[in-house]
Amino acid sequence: MGEKEYRQHRFTRPPGATEIILVRHGESAPARLDQPPPSVDGRSDPPLDPQGQKEADRVADRLQDVGVDAIYVTSLRRTVETAAPLAARLGLEPQVEPDLTEVYLGEWEGGIFRKHFAENHPIALQARTESRWDAIPGAESNEAFQARIRAGIARIVTAHPDQRVVAVTHGGVIGTIVEMATGARAFAFAGSDNGSISHLVVLGEHWLIRRFNDTSHLDTDLDRPVQPLI
Numbered sequence: 001m002g003e004k005e006y007r008q009h010r011f012t013r014p015p016g017a018t019e020i021i022l023v024r025h026g027e028s029a030p031a032r033l034d035q036p037p038p039s040v041d042g043r044s045d046p047p048l049d050p051q052g053q054k055e056a057d058r059v060a061d062r063l064q065d066v067g068v069d070a071i072y073v074t075s076l077r078r079t080v081e082t083a084a085p086l087a088a089r090l091g092l093e094p095q096v097e098p099d100l101t102e103v104y105l106g107e108w109e110g111g112i113f114r115k116h117f118a119e120n121h122p123i124a125l126q127a128r129t130e131s132r133w134d135a136i137p138g139a140e141s142n143e144a145f146q147a148r149i150r151a152g153i154a155r156i157v158t159a160h161p162d163q164r165v166v167a168v169t170h171g172g173v174i175g176t177i178v179e180m181a182t183g184a185r186a187f188a189f190a191g192s193d194n195g196s197i198s199h200l201v202v203l204g205e206h207w208l209i210r211r212f213n214d215t216s217h218l219d220t221d222l223d224r225p226v227q228p229l230i
Contacts (some may be wrong), residue, residue: 011210013199017203018157019164019210021068022174023059025082026052027194031111040075043102044109048081055195055218060085062197062217068092069163074101079168083197086166094168099152102170103145106138131186133172142176142186149176157202174198174212181207193218 013019023228029037029046037046041226046057063086071087071094080129083094105113117124122170127135134141156165177200192198199210 007155012103012165013201014161016161017201018160020153020156020200020202021063021066021164021166022200023063023082024171024174024192024194024196025076025078025168026055026059028052028078031114033092033111033115036110036148039109040077040197042109043076043104044099044111046078048078052082052194053080056082056085057218059195059197060089063166064089065179067164068166070095070160070165072097072100072165072167072169074098074169076101076170079170083166083168095169097152097156099148099155100169100173103133103172103176104140105133106136106140108136108139115215128158128187145172146176146180149173150180153200153202153207154179167220177207178209178212181209 025048027049030045031037031046039043039045059082062130068086068090071083071090071092073083073094073096075096075098080094086092087094108116115121123135127133131182132142133139133145156167171190172191174192175187178184178189178198179186181200189212193215195215195218197214197217198212201208201213202209
């Protein structure tokens with residue numbers, strides 16, 4: 001009789017665990033300070049840009065056959081609109097998890113955040129250097145942001161043991177989840193792409209990251225041929 005073989009481990013969801021597919025919402029409408037977007041609970045609430053609608057459709061193409069048991073969105077319309085194509089295809093009614101709403105930007109809501117970061121405002125540079133949201137006047141602290149994210153994830157996990165759910169949320173939320181799961185420094189995972197997919201598995205207090213910023217279903221810079229420099 002030959003020696004027993006042991007193949008490399010292939011990940012399977014542990015019994016009792018919850019898989020959360022984290023989707024960053026599609027691109028939202030450009031910010032204009034002369035036409036500020038509506039707000040919800042003080043947070044800017046722009047709709048999706050037409051490009052964001054295309055990204056939402058690509059997300060639905062990617063996830064419609066992976067066995068989704070529930071869909072979560074936040075209180076902001078860009079997540080609701082991103083989830084809509086997938087929800088329609090699966091016949092699921094998205095549920096709102098308000099604690100996965102984007103970080104509160106205080107005095108920089110209403111499009112001001114985009115302007116100041118694009119123009120390297122001194123406080124924007126300070127926020128980047130110190131990796132703290134509350135360098136922005138009136139903004140939510142890193143600690144408060146993490147606490148409510150953890151509460152939101154806990155509610156989803158409690159409701160969905162042994163299931164796979166989709167949570168359409170925001171770039172700051174996704175980056176912070178990956179930071180908390182890995183012990184990375186703040187802002188280390190900032191900048192996930194619109195429409196990208198990340199993947200969290202939760203069992204008790206143990207958080208495992210399976211993927212981050214997966215854009216294989218999108219038209220990104222990696223999908224286009226490299227152009228010569230000259």
